[in-house]
Structures are given as C-alpha cells and as structure tokens.
Amino acid sequence: MQVRPNNEQGDASPGSRARAEALAVGSVEALPARRLAQQLERGTPLRVKLGIDPTAPDIHFGHTVVLGKLRQFQDDGHQVVLIIGDYTARVGDPSGRSNQRPMLDPETIERNANTFQEQAFKILDRERTEVRFNSEWLRMEPENLLDLLARATVAQLLERDDFAKRMKAEEPISALELLYPLLQGYDSVAIDADVELGGTDQKFNLLFGRSIQAAYDRPQQSVMTMPILPGTDGVRRMSKSFGNYIGVTEPPEQMFGKVMSVPDANLEEYWLLLLGEPQPEDGPNQSKRELGRRLVERFHDSAAAVEAEEHFNRVFVRHEAPTDVETFSFSQDPVHLPAALSDAFGISRSEARRVLGQGGVKREGQVLPSEQLDYPAAELDDHVLQLGKRRFMRFRFAD
RNA sequence: GGCGGAGUGUCCGAGUGGUUAAAGGAGACCGGCUGUAAACCGGUUGGCUCAGCCUACGUAGGUUCGAAUCCUACCUCCGCCA
Known part of the structure; x- marks a missing residue:
C-alpha cells in the first residue's frame, strides 16, 4: 500500500494552485492537500468521477450540489465520468439499516439509470460526460473478486467511524456493506479516476478508493467532499426516503412551494449550496421567494417561475383555488361524500x-358541515372541493 | 454447532391473561396564529355500509369464558461461545 507510482510530492506552479483553489470553492475538503494543484500541473484534462446507485430514479436538489461542482470541472475543460452503480444496486445496497432493501430488478434499474442520466444532463455538459455502468467491470470472475478482497484488510474497513458506532450499538453490519468501499474503490481503478467527488458522508469511501488504486499500482485520485444539503424539514439530509426532497423534475408550483416551506434557518445554506451566492439581506420571505424563482427558472424557465409565484400567492396567501384544478368525474346521485373524497384525493x-x-x-x-354525508349530485357538479389547505379537485357529474 | 435475547400500529417504544384499536414519543393530517418558515395552542391519526361492525401485536396451530400477553412448531433478526 506504500506504492507511489506517481510522485505526490513536488510543487505546483502558482497558476495551477490558483485553479485548484477555484475548483475547491464551496467544497468541504479537497484531499490530500495540494494534490489537485499537482494534478492540474499535468496540463491534460482530469478524469473526474461521481458514482451513483440508481435505487431511485429522481435527482433532487441534494444531488445538484455535487453535480454543480462537476459542471464546474467540465467548464474548466475536464472530463466527467458518471458511474451508474447498476451492479451494486442489483445486489441490494443495505447501507444504513438492518432491514435489507428489496433487490431491484434489472428493468427498474435500467429505467432509473436512464431517467437519472437525463436529469443529470440538466446540469452536466453531455459532451464532456462519460457514462459507465459498473456492472461492466464488477461482474467479474470470482478469482478476480477474491484478488480484490485480498488487497484490503478488515482493520482498514473497520476504521470507518460509522461502523465503529454501529458495532458498539450492536446494530447489524452486513458483509456486503463492509465490502462496499472495495467495490466503489475498484470503480476508480477501472476508469482511471484522477478526482472523485461525493458528499461529506462519502469521505471514507472516497479515500478508500485511493488505497485500492495504490494496491493496483495506479495513480491515486484526489478527493473532494461537498456539503450535504438538508431536506425541506431542515433536519435530516435531503433524501427521497425521508420525503423531504425537492426533485429537479417537479412541476414549477410544487418546486416553488417546497422551497417556501424550507425553514428560515436553512436559507443561508440553500443559497450558498444551490446558487453559490450569499443570501440577500432583504428578509427571509423575500429571499426565499427569490430563491424559489431562481431555482424554478433553472429547472424550467422564467415564465414558469413567474407563474409558480403567482400560484403561490393565489393559493396560499389569498386562499383562492388555483387556476388549473384537476377534474374528478363522478356518476353517483346522490353522492356519498366520504366515498367521493376518497376516490378523488386518494385517501x-x-x-x-x-x-x-x-x-x-x-x-x-365554504366549509362543509360534518353532519351531512350525502349530497345531491347537482350540489357538487362543477364545484371545486378543497381538502385541507392545498388539495383541490373540481367535481364533475358524468352519467 | 451450543447458549442467550428479540420480533407490537408509518417509525421508535410501553404493555406479561380481562374497559387494549393497544401508554408515551416522533412523524403525518385538520383547525387557530402566520410569511404554506420556526415557535406556540387545540384536535385527529387501522378499515368499513360508522352511536355498530370487521381486522390487527412475526407466521400457523393450541389452552382459556376471554390472549399482544400462556403452550407448541415454524420463520426472521441480534449477541456470546465454538
């Protein structure tokens, strides 16, 4: 593991150092120190890696923090390698919990991978992105896998802080989970990564990739960690499974609305991580509105941003029904309201x-009285019913 | 392979034969206040043909007037020893 095929010592020119610094803006750490500047000194485009397991199809704002940084590398002339972890996803990544996730079938993974790529290209430059599936090299002969396993020690794997905590708490750690860093590290070997990006939670895995590369006598990548974006609850990291995410393909009104529901305390962070600018000094409401407009603009367009804000004002400030209410057709007469509401709103x-x-x-x-459960169809036909604050449906009698 | 522990509602977690649809908390939802923020206040939170009924405490049986609670088998998970 001490092999250093490429000289990690040595100085970088001031120019390279300045560029490395510019690339690291907004990151939490860029390790090892000065490594990136040195790599830039080569003068050739770097291969910058990001690995993603396509367990869910949607990219949310949390992903865009890292993707935005990748884009910056691209704009600087570097090559991004996006690795779709189709192999690891198929095995069923148990990360975190004791209850194993259901294995994903190949079709779902394929579908997720495709939509994921498409969404990623809302941020990444397609021309400078190489997409690879890690089943390409991870579906290897058992001898090769064993060879890979022989190149790391259990002690190295257990160094991980997270594992130590869980051992102590007597929580299960699956063998696969333990080996996960090896597989991820091997990805770096397979694609000759110069730089690997990830969230701060990935720090261990990213650094482990360096060890694996060294074990295969390859040049070691540098790593860069990006801050984790909190979800709309302001507490936990943004994640689909916590239901606190804002997806990049969500409709404008929904996107704007979700941004407005972010706690004030997280505004500063959102501005910095998503727009790369400090929050303006014009009060939480104003700066949150602006954040919402700008994000809708980025993922839709400026007209959509204006409409989204109007929708917000109409529905949540003035408490009026939105302009485009969906229609629910019913054919009973009289109507049993609980049944109709159940069908219309999915409750x-x-x-x-x-x-x-x-x-x-x-x-x-107008609030409907709780005593009356049945209505003549005519009293509901062509009326907008509202459930709670934000759910609307236009009822239409159809016989 | 041996020994021990555990499986409860969306989640965490109490409950060891009888007002238990199951304490408490979190989350979610409704209402109030408001900037769909936070904080705060009140309410709800299995389903249904809803003053009643049905289904629920890992699965299947059994004991009992009566079980989440006792018994048997099975399944799953955790730990210790080998």
Missing part, C-alpha cells in the same frame, strides 16, 4: 370522514 373513507369532521373540507371556499 381512505375513514380519513375523509375525519377531515370532514374537523372542518377541513370546503366547497368553493
């Missing part, structure tokens, strides 16, 4: 009754 009938009992159902802005 259970019991829940519909409860909400109704709490004054949470309105017809054209």
Whole structure:
C-alpha cells in the first residue's frame, strides 16, 4: 500500500494552485492537500468521477450540489465520468439499516439509470460526460473478486467511524456493506479516476478508493467532499426516503412551494449550496421567494417561475383555488361524500370522514358541515372541493 | 454447532391473561396564529355500509369464558461461545 507510482510530492506552479483553489470553492475538503494543484500541473484534462446507485430514479436538489461542482470541472475543460452503480444496486445496497432493501430488478434499474442520466444532463455538459455502468467491470470472475478482497484488510474497513458506532450499538453490519468501499474503490481503478467527488458522508469511501488504486499500482485520485444539503424539514439530509426532497423534475408550483416551506434557518445554506451566492439581506420571505424563482427558472424557465409565484400567492396567501384544478368525474346521485373524497384525493373513507369532521373540507371556499354525508349530485357538479389547505379537485357529474 | 435475547400500529417504544384499536414519543393530517418558515395552542391519526361492525401485536396451530400477553412448531433478526 506504500506504492507511489506517481510522485505526490513536488510543487505546483502558482497558476495551477490558483485553479485548484477555484475548483475547491464551496467544497468541504479537497484531499490530500495540494494534490489537485499537482494534478492540474499535468496540463491534460482530469478524469473526474461521481458514482451513483440508481435505487431511485429522481435527482433532487441534494444531488445538484455535487453535480454543480462537476459542471464546474467540465467548464474548466475536464472530463466527467458518471458511474451508474447498476451492479451494486442489483445486489441490494443495505447501507444504513438492518432491514435489507428489496433487490431491484434489472428493468427498474435500467429505467432509473436512464431517467437519472437525463436529469443529470440538466446540469452536466453531455459532451464532456462519460457514462459507465459498473456492472461492466464488477461482474467479474470470482478469482478476480477474491484478488480484490485480498488487497484490503478488515482493520482498514473497520476504521470507518460509522461502523465503529454501529458495532458498539450492536446494530447489524452486513458483509456486503463492509465490502462496499472495495467495490466503489475498484470503480476508480477501472476508469482511471484522477478526482472523485461525493458528499461529506462519502469521505471514507472516497479515500478508500485511493488505497485500492495504490494496491493496483495506479495513480491515486484526489478527493473532494461537498456539503450535504438538508431536506425541506431542515433536519435530516435531503433524501427521497425521508420525503423531504425537492426533485429537479417537479412541476414549477410544487418546486416553488417546497422551497417556501424550507425553514428560515436553512436559507443561508440553500443559497450558498444551490446558487453559490450569499443570501440577500432583504428578509427571509423575500429571499426565499427569490430563491424559489431562481431555482424554478433553472429547472424550467422564467415564465414558469413567474407563474409558480403567482400560484403561490393565489393559493396560499389569498386562499383562492388555483387556476388549473384537476377534474374528478363522478356518476353517483346522490353522492356519498366520504366515498367521493376518497376516490378523488386518494385517501381512505375513514380519513375523509375525519377531515370532514374537523372542518377541513370546503366547497368553493365554504366549509362543509360534518353532519351531512350525502349530497345531491347537482350540489357538487362543477364545484371545486378543497381538502385541507392545498388539495383541490373540481367535481364533475358524468352519467 | 451450543447458549442467550428479540420480533407490537408509518417509525421508535410501553404493555406479561380481562374497559387494549393497544401508554408515551416522533412523524403525518385538520383547525387557530402566520410569511404554506420556526415557535406556540387545540384536535385527529387501522378499515368499513360508522352511536355498530370487521381486522390487527412475526407466521400457523393450541389452552382459556376471554390472549399482544400462556403452550407448541415454524420463520426472521441480534449477541456470546465454538
């Protein structure tokens, strides 16, 4: 592991150092120190790696922090290698929990990988992106896999802080999880990575990749960690499984609305991580609105941004129905309201009754009484029913 | 292979024969206040043909007037020893 095929010592020119510094803006760490400047000294484009397991199809704002940094590398003339972890996803990455995730079938992975790529290109430059699937090299002969396993020690793997904690807490660590860094590290060997990016939570894996590269007598990559974006709850990291994410393909109104629901305390972070600018000094409401507009603009367009804000004002400030309410057709007469609400909004009938009992159902802005459960069709036909604050549906009688 | 421990509602977690649809918390939802922020206040939170009924405490059986609680088998997970 002491092999140093390329000289890690040596000085970089001031120019390279300046460029390395510029590339590191906004990152948490760039390791080892000065390594990136040295790599830049070569004068040839670097191969910058990002690995993603396509367990969910959607890219959310959390991903865009790292993707934005990749884009910066591209704009500087470097080559991005996007690795889709189709192999690792198929095996079923157990990361974190004791309950193993259901294995994903190949079709789902394929589909996720495709939509994921498409969405990634909303940020990345397609021309300077090489997309690779890691099954290409990880689906290897057992002898080769064993050879890979022989190149790392258990002690190295257990160094990981996270594992130590979980051992102590008597939480399970699957063997696969333990080996995961090896597989990820091998990705770096396979694609000759010069730089690997990831969130701060990836620090161990990224650095482990360096060890693996060295074990294969390859030049070692440098690593750069990016801050983790908190979710809309302001507490946990943004993640699909926590339901606190904003997806890059969400419709403008929804995107804007979710941005508005981010706690004030996280605004500064959102500005820096998503726009790369400090939050303006014009009050939380204003700067949050601007953040929302700019993000909608980025992922849709400026007209959509204006409309999204108008929608927000209409529905949540003035408490009016949105302009484009979906239509729900019903054919019963009289209508049993709990049943209709259940069908229209996808909730259970019991829940519909409860909400109704709490004054949470309105017809054209008027609260419907909880006692009345049945209505003549004519009294609902062509009326907008509202469930809670944000769910609307236009009822239409169709026989 | 041996020994020990555990599986409860969306999640965490109490409950060891009887007002238990199951304490408490988190989350979520509704209402109030408001900037769809936070904080705060009140309410709800299995389903249904809803003053009643049905289904629920890993799975399948059994004991009992009555079980999440006792018994048997099985499944899954964790730890210790080898």
